[in-house]
Amino acid sequence: MLRGVRDSLVVVVPLTAAAALLPFAYSNELLLFNFIVFLVLAQGVNVIYGFTGYLPFGYVGFFGTGAYGFSLAVIHLHLFPLVALGLGAAAAVLLALLLTPLFRLSGAYFAIASFAAAFAVYEVVSNPHLDAITKGPYGISLSQIYNPQLSYGVAVVILAVTLGVTVYLKNSRFGLSLRSIRDDSLSAAMAGVNVVRARTLAWLISALIAGLIGGVFAWYVSVFYPETVFGAEFSVFAIVFALFGGVATVSGPVLGVIFLYGIYNVIGISAPQYFQLIYGLLIMGLVLFLPGGVVPLLRRWGIDVP
Amino acid sequence: MSPEKEAPLLAVEALEKRFSGFRALDGVSFEVRPGEILGLVGPNGSGKTTCINVITGLYRPDGGKVTFEGHPINGLPSHRLARLGVNRTFQVPRPFPSLTVRENVAVAAYHGRRAGGAEIETLLLSLELDAYADKPAADLNSAQQKMLDLARALATGPRLLCVDELAAGLSRTELERVALRLRAFAGSGIALLVVEHLMGFIGEVTDRVVVLNAGKIIFEGTLAEAIRDRRVVEVFLGTEHAV
Ligand SMILES: Nc1ncnc2c1ncn2[C@@H]1O[C@H](COP(=O)(O)OP(=O)(O)O)[C@@H](O)[C@H]1O
Ligand SMILES: [Mg+2]
Numbered sequence: 001m002l003r004g005v006r007d008s009l010v011v012v013v014p015l016t017a018a019a020a021l022l023p024f025a026y027s028n029e030l031l032l033f034n035f036i037v038f039l040v041l042a043q044g045v046n047v048i049y050g051f052t053g054y055l056p057f058g059y060v061g062f063f064g065t066g067a068y069g070f071s072l073a074v075i076h077l078h079l080f081p082l083v084a085l086g087l088g089a090a091a092a093v094l095l096a097l098l099l100t101p102l103f104r105l106s107g108a109y110f111a112i113a114s115f116a117a118a119f120a121v122y123e124v125v126s127n128p129h130l131d132a133i134t135k136g137p138y139g140i141s142l143s144q145i146y147n148p149q150l151s152y153g154v155a156v157v158i159l160a161v162t163l164g165v166t167v168y169l170k171n172s173r174f175g176l177s178l179r180s181i182r183d184d185s186l187s188a189a190m191a192g193v194n195v196v197r198a199r200t201l202a203w204l205i206s207a208l209i210a211g212l213i214g215g216v217f218a219w220y221v222s223v224f225y226p227e228t229v230f231g232a233e234f235s236v237f238a239i240v241f242a243l244f245g246g247v248a249t250v251s252g253p254v255l256g257v258i259f260l261y262g263i264y265n266v267i268g269i270s271a272p273q274y275f276q277l278i279y280g281l282l283i284m285g286l287v288l289f290l291p292g293g294v295v296p297l298l299r300r301w302g303i304d305v306p
Numbered sequence: 307m308s309p310e311k312e313a314p315l316l317a318v319e320a321l322e323k324r325f326s327g328f329r330a331l332d333g334v335s336f337e338v339r340p341g342e343i344l345g346l347v348g349p350n351g352s353g354k355t356t357c358i359n360v361i362t363g364l365y366r367p368d369g370g371k372v373t374f375e376g377h378p379i380n381g382l383p384s385h386r387l388a389r390l391g392v393n394r395t396f397q398v399p400r401p402f403p404s405l406t407v408r409e410n411v412a413v414a415a416y417h418g419r420r421a422g423g424a425e426i427e428t429l430l431l432s433l434e435l436d437a438y439a440d441k442p443a444a445d446l447n448s449a450q451q452k453m454l455d456l457a458r459a460l461a462t463g464p465r466l467l468c469v470d471e472l473a474a475g476l477s478r479t480e481l482e483r484v485a486l487r488l489r490a491f492a493g494s495g496i497a498l499l500v501v502e503h504l505m506g507f508i509g510e511v512t513d514r515v516v517v518l519n520a521g522k523i524i525f526e527g528t529l530a531e532a533i534r535d536r537r538v539v540e541v542f543l544g545t546e547h548a549v
Binding site: 180183187188 | 396404416418458462
């Protein structure tokens with residue numbers, strides 16, 4: 001309880017405030033928005049990978065489903081954006097429910113199967129024969145609801161809620177039971193934990209997070225193609241950021257995004273050839289020397305990071 | 307009142323478990339009463355761990371019945387059994403390595419049988435784990451991990467506790483302390499099913515033993531009677547665990 005308050009004060013409040021206020025001081029709002037998107041996605045990966053040990057390579061499937069669920073609700077049902085956002089998120093959660101049998105797979109098989117599932121959704125959405133419903137490969141245009149201020153504001157709220165969720169998971173009994181499942185699902189069951197239910201809940205929460213931010217992404221950019229919102233780089237980036245900082249922590253994924261996505265935007269745009277080299281070396285170094293990420297290292301040095 | 311007069315807490319009837327044709331359990335039947343310590347002994351591979359695995363929901367039996375407090379429990383998932391009051395330790399301890407010792411016990415206390423979960427700190431203290439409470443369980447040595455397995459099982463508030471080779475690898479003083487503890491649990495009304503190779507330990511702790519060989523029960527009675535039984539002696543002679 002006390003730690004939850006402390007974690008909120010140290011991470012959630014300042015980060016949310018920064019996300020809300022920076023647009024007044026810094027003109028590249030799109031970049032700030034992208035930071036928010038990756039902060040949210042990295043925490044979403046944290047929920048499912050950090051707390052249950054299942055690596056969702058196809059995590060972008062929920063993001064894309066949220067984006068399309070939102071857009072189709074706007075286009076066909078003429079719903080208000082905030083209501084459409086709920087529908088987009090619901091679509092992502094429904095997809096997650098359909099994919100729960102994947103939990104019978106372990107390790108790499110789960111990762112690959114979830115990737116295949118995301119690709120399958122992409123194939124359906126971008127199918128030219130579904131033009132009338134999804135606009136097929138020709139993409140979505142939502143100029144009628146374009147509203148960068150409001151959609152940015154909603155993204156900030158989603159960021160705050162997502163960070164709140166990870167603070168809760170880190171400090172609650174539910175989070176503890178998830179970590180016990182990740183360590184040894186058999187022992188967890190013997191300790192009385194309903195393994196299937198807890199794991200499914202974490203999976204749905206994780207999908208909900210990606211679906212929400214996917215919907216807001218569609219709203220904010222308002223023009224996009226299937227490959228924009230189903231691009232594998234969303235999964236890869238979110239996973240790398242989360243792992244770099246350290247999962248099953250609150251601050252790890254945040255540090256990962258700020259540092260790595262920061263580097264990406266500083267070097268990646270101006271000198272892409274160096275960027276790939278530096279990025280590659282960083283990730284190799286991470287795997288070799290810091291398998292648990294940055295936060296466990298800081299903790300070993302006696303710095304009590306959330 | 308002697309335990310034999312009470313209704314059994316656990317009744318196992320004609321239990322069968324096959325692994326691709328091989329009969330690991332072949333018609334095993336026994337009963338355990340509240341407060342009783344039943345020893346389950348037998349050579350390596352005779353089916354002792356499998357028996358515990360079936361009782362605690364790790365495996366579904368291929369035949370037979372497990373009854374707890376008069377209700378059939380075979381096929382129930384482990385977490386339901388834990389909440390009913392059936393728990394166990396593992397032959398090779400299975401702590402949650404990245405969780406602290408205290409967290410390991412806390413998970414069980416939060417999720418186990420509602421009323422019975424013993425105080426976490428009291429448990430840590432009584433099993434001499436209090437000094438490591440904030441350390442990750444991965445840092446414990448194997449004897450301590452065994453005690454943590456036991457602490458976790460106790461934290462769920464079990465009424466039936468199955469312990470699988472808890473004594474193996476413990477020092478003489480540790481053995482004596484564990485024996486005392488198991489006796490104390492039984493004294494508080496918990497029924498225990500104790501799998502052990504060390505006959506001295508079995509003799510000290512159990513009220514009664516069941517001898518298992520190749521998935522079948524070949525003897526039931528006190529240990530003193532067992533070591534005079536011709537078939538039991540035959541099974542154990544020539545094995546490394548001969549009395
Ligand atoms: N999961 C399993 N798959 C296949 N065979 C198993 C499995 N578990 C146990 N066995 C076999 O069942 C027999 C009984 O094993 P076990 O119950 O572990 O014996 P014990 O605990 O008495 O030493 C052994 O022959 C063992 O190889
Ligand atoms: Mg065994």
